[in-house]
Amino acid sequence: MTQASQVYTVTRLNSAVRMLLEHEIGTVWLNGEISNLAMPASGHWYFSLKDLSSQVRCAMFKGSNRRVPLRPRDGMQVLVQARVSLFEPRGDYQLIVESMQPAGDGVLAMRFEELKQRLTIEGLFDAGRKRPLPAQPRAVGIITSATGAALHDMLTVLRRRAPSLPVIIYPTQVQGQAAIGQIVHALYTANRRAEVDVIILGRGGGSLEDLWCFNEEAVARAIAQSTIPVVSAVGHEVDVTISDFVADLRAPTPSAAAELVAPDQGQLRERLGALDLRLRRSALQLLQGSRHRLTLLAKRLEHRDPQRTLEQQSQRLDELALRLERQMSRQLQGSERRLAQLAQRLERHTPARHIEEGRRRHQLAGERLTAAMTRQLAGRSHRIGMLAARLDGVSPLATLGRGYAILRDEAGKVVTSPRDTRVGARLSARLAEGGLTLSVEELE
Helix, strand or coil, rough: CCCHHHHCCHHHHHHHHHHHHHHHHEEEEEEEEEEEEEEECCCCCCEECCCCCEEEEEEEHHHHHCCCCCCCCCCEEHHHEEEEEEEEEEEEEEEEEEEEEEEHHHHHHHHHHHHHHHHHHCCCCCHHHHHCCCCCCCEEEECCCCHHHHHHHHHHHHHCCCCCCEEEEEEEECCHHHHHHHHHHHHHHHHHHHHCCCEEEECCCCCCCCCCCCCCCHHHHHHHHCCCEEEEEECCCCCCHHHHHCCCCCCCCHHHHHHHCCCCCCHHHHHHHHHHHHHHHHHHHHHHHHHHHHHHHHHHCCCHHHHHHHHHHHHHHHHHHHHHHHHHHHHHHHHHHHHHHHHHHHHHHHHHHHHHHHHHHHHHHHHHHHHHHHHHHHHHHHHHHHHHHHHHHCCCCHHCCCCCCCCCCCCCCCCCCCHHCCCCCEEEEEECCCEEEEECCCCC
């Protein structure tokens, strides 16, 4: 029998394994893809990290995930720092994640989404700003690698569909940092020269990192500023780039882009042939109809004498002329009667009669005013005479006329008593006519 000290309970075993994992392995760095992500209301994150063959459960508690600079989602490649541990209640081996950051394509995917969201807000992807491709382009421009298979595929399709269509190639790199400036310069050159009606911007397939130059903001803005319609044909049908969103049209492959921009001359010839046949049939039908109408007119002309027709039209013209003359005569007579009636009404209401009547009323009013004024002046003259006589009776001048005088001292004060002056004083006397200067010799 085994000793009791060697028998483990499940709890003891799980605890021992957890301690062993945490102390023996400790903290590790791990690169993997997020899957089965759960974010409950507690604020903790639970997910699995996986690669091509295996996966491991992970937990990242709220205190740690607050410092994560990204928003995790399923399918994102991340690099995590974690402690190896065991969830004792279930005996599940797991990682306690302490930090997380994008890894590999995960970084690029985050940059892709950030730029896509920002350019969407600016309106660079709006359908209203996209222009239709020309139905019959004069020339096609291609911006791609001069040595790539994509250029060969596009030229093959263009030669098959439109052998006479001119193609101008603007060679650039289509991978790496140097490709960004070359693509922008090629778009600028094509617009400055204005020698093509549509531009294909393309390359073959590759990884997200290989296609990244078509996700750069500078390339996106150069496409948006192009006055020439741009078709984006980057990678395979499953590849999506920022250039696809901002271009006027996205093609699933470079070959498909060539088919979109080049009219099929074989189909065009067939259409022209059908149009030519319709035109010939229409012309023939028109000619036959004209001949039929001409025959009918000739037959009608044979049964109708032109001289008789002319005489009838001349007689009809004479009748119309007589009717017009009678009608004009009646209108003229009516107008003369109305004019005479208006003249009589005007005579009755002529202003001359009113003026003459007004003149007579004015003259009568003037005579009445003159008589009234004469009466008022006579009455007022009589009253003034009576007032003048009464005033003369009390006037000091009348008293002076009877021999009296008015004495005034040197100050102009009237002297009425010997007490008002002194001997030797000089007085002035006002008489009825003129005045005198006196000297007082004696007071009585």
